[in-house]
């Protein structure tokens with residue numbers, strides 16, 4: 466199973482605004498999501514998270530400013546090659562302005578205005594808890610269409 470990162474830039478503590486990116490290519494194309502991707506061989510999850518932030522929206526973050534907020538495992542029974550586990554981070558401090566890249570178009574959303582209907586279906590189950598300052602862990606099983614959530618367990622701490 467592949468290992469990935471997902472990083473959520475936010476303003477405010479507790480979070481008031483979140484930066485999401487409209488994915489333009491590849492896995493999850495056409496959906497808003499946080500920033501992240503595959504952890505390369507020999508790379509730490511933190512290094513991957515910082516690299517993907519720069520590649521996908523042009524902001525420069527320090528690994529020490531990543532706040533680990535949990536771990537999720539996604540299972541796609543109809544497409545096992547897409548199974549992956551995700552290390553989740555929040556970040557509140559970085560350098561540079563978010564900018565559109567070939568992969569993502571970044572957009573700020575008020576926390577009360579998150580476009581869950583244009584995101585992966587699991588996000589509405591765990592993102593509100595993360596934005597309230599909780600850590601989450603869980604497993605998500607997708608249905609045969611690889612879009613709907615068929616089963617989900619989220620634990621918060």
Ligand SMILES: CNc1ncnc2c1ncn2[C@@H]1O[C@H](COP(=O)(O)OP(=O)(O)OP(=O)(O)O)[C@@H](O)[C@H]1O
Nearest residue numbers: 469470471490491492500501502503539551585587
């Ligand atoms: C299924 N429900 C999901 N809910 C929330 N977030 C999800 C997700 N599924 C994948 N993600 C995240 O989306 C990013 C793209 O990942 P992924 O495509 O594997 O990586 P990467 O950008 O390196 O490759 P491509 O160039 O797009 O092929 C990565 O942060 C990954 O954690």
